[in-house]
Amino acid sequence: xxxxxxxxxxxxxxxxxxxxxxxxxxxxxxxxxxxxxxxxxxxxxxxxxxxxxxxxxxxxxxxxxxxxxxxxxxxxxxxxxxxxxxxxxxxxxxxxxxxxxxxxxxxxxxxxxxxxxxxxxxxxxxxxxxxxxxxxxxxxxxxxxxxxxxxxxxxxxxxx
Ligand code: THU
Numbered sequence: 453x454x455x456x457x458x459x460x461x462x463x464x465x466x467x468x469x470x471x472x473x474x475x476x477x478x479x480x481x482x483x484x485x486x487x488x489x490x491x492x493x494x495x496x497x498x499x500x501x502x503x504x505x506x507x508x509x510x511x512x513x514x515x516x517x518x519x520x521x522x523x524x525x526x527x528x529x530x531x532x533x534x535x536x537x538x539x540x541x542x543x544x545x546x547x548x549x550x551x552x553x554x555x556x557x558x559x560x561x562x563x564x565x566x567x568x569x570x571x572x573x574x575x576x577x578x579x580x581x582x583x584x585x586x587x588x589x590x591x592x593x594x595x596x597x598x599x600x601x602x603x604x605x606x607x608x609x610x611x612x
Contacts, residue, residue, distance in 0.1 A: 458604045463595040464560075471593060475545060475585055478503050479593065481511050482547040486589075489513035489526065495553040498526035498561075502534050504541040510534040526550075527567035531574060542578045546571065551589035558591030568603040575599045576608045 468476050478501045486499025491514050498514045512530025516523040527548065534543060551557035563571065563586065575582045581598035596602050 460601050460604065461597070462601075463597075465593040465595065467591060468587070468593060471585070474503070475547065478509065478545060478547040479549065479585060479587070481509055482549045483589075485511035485513045485526070485530075486549050486551075490515045491553065492516060493518075493520065493523075496550065497553050498548070498550040500526040500530035501547045502530050502543055503545040503547075504534060504538055505544055506538060506541045508538060508541065510537065525564060525567050527563045528570045531571055535574060542580055543574055543582045545583040545585065548584070548586040549589060550586075556590050557588035559588045560586050560592050560594040561588055562586050562594070562602065565603075568599060569606070571599045572603055572606050572608060576610075 465471055468479055471479065482499040482501035485501060486497045489497040489499065491497050493516050500512045502510045510530055510533050512526050512533055514523065514526045515529055548563060550561040571582060575598065584596045584599060584602060585593055587593040600606060
């Protein structure tokens, strides 16, 4: 037997001012989307903005439902919209911001497991990495150079 070590590498920015200009503006669009989230049950607002290689930006936010499992996370709302509207475009970057409606939060909040799986599908499809930037509502921003870096041992089409 042998032991296998899997590592993830992340970059931590102290605040949005340290981001490249195009990513700072993408994060701003994610923040605007967060404020439009429909989250009357959790009151936890999440915004996502996706930059495509055709220059378009697609945004999304969480959409909740009285039948709780019928709701959808911001990341999937955004990426499925991008996939449906621009099926041939490649996704370059995704900016995410999340936090309670009631107070600001400086802990970077990564995408949930189901969203990682959904984003991974598009990364495998386009065979080029999708950069992920995530933050709370203020403060530090974490960058992952790819989705695979956030989802070790992922399940994908190669197993089918
Ligand atoms: N949520 C997201 O939009 N993205 C995530 O990655 C985690 C959770 C939403 C789902 C629900 O509307 C609320 O946040 C609380 O879980």
